[in-house]
Amino acid sequence: MSPLTLREQMTAYQETWRSIESLYGQYAKSEGLTYLGFLVLDILLTTPNNCTQKYICEQLLLPKQTVNAIIKTFWEQGYVEMKEIDADRRNKAIRLSASGQKYAERVMEKIFAVEEDAMGQLTHEQRQALIDFSKIIESNLRKRLSENY
Secondary structure: OOOHHHHHHHHHHHHHHHHHHHHHHHHHHHHHOHHHHHHHHHHHOOOOOOOHHHHHHHHHHHHHHHHHHHHHHHHOOEEEEEEEEEEEEEEEEOOOOOOOHHHHHHHHHHHHHHHHHHHOOOOOOHHEEEEEEHHHHHHHHHHHHHHHH
């Protein structure tokens, strides 16, 4: 069997990445969330201070309307609170309410445990290599994209 071409390797990498995202989407659905809602919930849990809609949009590369709809749903469920930011009254700090914190911890702790188990199947060196190689790809993509676009 001949080795894969660069294009075939890129396709295999992209298919694997999409498959992983699909698994997260399936988990989100099992918890009654959309995939994007799941991602927003993760950010809200891991960014407890000064989290704004703009920050979420930047982190997830999502349109303002999409994030607004997700935050509105969480607000209607009593999971988030919003407060004006004194330094910039146009933006509101979004944070989990007490019930939202419990909800997010329950949902995210399950997936964190699964992630730790999956990554724990790798050796320390393999995990570090995965991180290092991913950073190299990201850096190379960033450099090439900035040169060309």
